[in-house]
Amino acid sequence: MWWTRRRSKTEAEKAEAADEAAATEATAAAATHVSQHRNAFILLGLAGGAVTAFGIAAIGGIFAPVFFALILTICVHPLRIALEKRGVPRGLATGSVIAAVTLLLIAFGYAVLVAFTQFAELLPQFKDQIVAWGQSAADWLSSIGINADELHDIASSFDPSSLIGFLGGLVGGLTGWVSILVIVFTMLLLMAMDAGFVPTLLQQQYPVRPLVAVSLVSYGSNVRRYMVVTTVLGLAQGLINWIALLIIGVPGAFIWGLLAFVCSFIPNIGYFIAIIPPIIFGGLVGGWPMVIAVIVVYGVINGIIQSVIQPRVVGKAVNLSQTITFFSVLFWAVVIGPIGAILAIPLTLLVRLLLVDTNPAMAWVRPMLGELDETKAIMAKFDADAKAARKARRAGQPAVNPDAAAAD
Template identity: 75%
Template sequence: MRWNRKRQAETSSSSEADVATAFDEPENPHRNAYILIGLGGAAVATFGLAAIAGIFGPVFFALVLTICVHPLRIALEKRGVPRGLATGSVITAVTLLLVAFGWAVAVAFTQFVDLIPQFKDQIVAAVHDFAAWLSTIGINADEIHDVASSFDPSTLVDFLGGVIGGLTGSITLLVIVFTMLLLMAMDAGLLPTVLKQLFPVRPLTVGSLVAYGTNVRRYMVVTTVLGLAQGLVNWIALLILQVPGAFIWGLLAFVCSFIPNIGYFIAIIPPIIFGGLVGGWPTVIAVIIVYGVINGVIQSVIQPRVVGKAVNLSQTITFFSVLFWAVVIGPIGAILAIPLTLLVRLMLVDTNPAMAWIRPVLGEFDETKVIMAQFDAEAKAERKARKAEKAGGVPSGTPPASTA
């Protein structure tokens, strides 16, 4: 009993010391006011970005493309290519990529327009069967039957056209993208010298900017390459399974690979529907297995290892960023969610030494995992000690034997 009381006293004194240490942080009487001011500023900035989403989205997209192709300029200049010719090569490379992607989208949209009339009756019948199934399980809402009776598959074409229009924009926005690409590519030739000029004055800012460019480039390039592989494998698999519109769904899988967490679920729905129309449940199950394996291997195994620490964001923040940027600047915001979130972290955390404490909260878990491993090892050792005490028949509250 005396030993137990002594142990409780030591535990109490240590916990009091921890509490006292926790309150040793410097007090700020205006802390709550600063938090409210920061939230208000964030709200104003968000609504401001939403108001200029039609301009901000294409401009930031052009910035990301410029960052991704910057190594091409460096490689050409190192080989003695004149700066002007290197700039032209960069612009040409980006233009060819955009033209190739636009051609693929146009082909896919044309195939989709031709595909819908062929399966119009089957789609309508499937919608009615789904509504009837909902009624059998107790969901007998009149709204569901009204939607099923008035459903017209041709409206899907208009919807997809609206989504594509939201992603590509009008002719004016395309002009903005190409103009910004031209100007940014020209200015990028001076960027290394500008950074060297600013480094003695703002070393942390320069280091953060360089790290941001490297991280965005690694994430976008790796995602593009793996997305191409994912779309190609899905296309071939759907061709083997004889799912209609295999090229369309392969291209959709490529685009959705840029949308973390929820892109997989968006990409798998159309091939499941059309696979079920032509092959029934066996084809549906096969599509789910194929997409699950491909997505699991590429996005859960390969991509994290290749990207590494380029995206130190938690899964929760990643998922929220997709929803947030999609609401603020439209569909392109979901695709550029990671670069946009990294830009916010650059401005608020990476360039501010006083905010280094929040990095583990955002997703830099290296040190956290080490501490967690230590806690787990201590807990495991404690469980083993308790099991050993029970196996030896020694009560857990018995003090250790005296060695005197």
């Protein structure tokens, strides 16, 4: 009967309302439960991060070369895959990978040795100019009211040749060349042998932990793309700087070209580090005209390579905001030394892999870290709506709400 149907409908509505109320209460209770200890969890996370940072700093002499060997292994892994696809035995492919990395490191070490030798020969030639420049700087400070007596004493007693021993001791103290080379080559050998099992291991892990397997593959490809592209563009940048400085007439052009290549791995601040020495020696030789020429040349080369070419080639390999990138350089340089500034991006991507990419609950953090595709689309829509509203106001027409129009 009709009253029976009406009664059944009323009871169903009441049951649905009760279910919605229960779901709302459960959600509120869950939110209350989570928020009760939220601050404590944040403090525990910060404390754990601080302890981890201090721990990494304590073993920085081991951690840095091991991670560097890992990055080298990731970068040359496609060579192994290509050789194995062509039927090369796995052992021979491993030996080829190790030989390729060894040759690259030897070539870079030889370039550093040549640059250091040239620098040792260059400094004594400009001893008088450097001392005169220091005294003129002290005179200028005195002219603006700064007491520069101590600066005068330092400038008069400064011996540029003493920098050679200082730099040699600094390089030896920071890196410990012998021990680092032993660690790097040993880890390269072991990681190269273990890398042959990585594709199969990822296939085994995918059915159990698909997000972890996908994130690991993505990390390897992103780090490889970033490091390879940065290396190639850094070589081009160093070569162009070398040729340009030779044409301009700046002393030690090869040294500053190699420095530009190394500093190309340091985001944001590497350019400012690389430009200081050629400015100084260019100013000693040619004065302000040569200083301006060096600044213009470096600015054009750096602007084209690092601001135009590199972002387009690297693409989405590094989804990190500029603020996080700059902070990561400072942070890792403090934690593990100068090599931390060079490996800042791979290290930060590793932290992101462990804390965000492999945790489905942390997906909401990604836009804050630098994945801004959706954010840019929303901003573009807002800009288009604002532009349409401005046009409507100038035309004397009422502004149209796109959301309301879509609803109609």
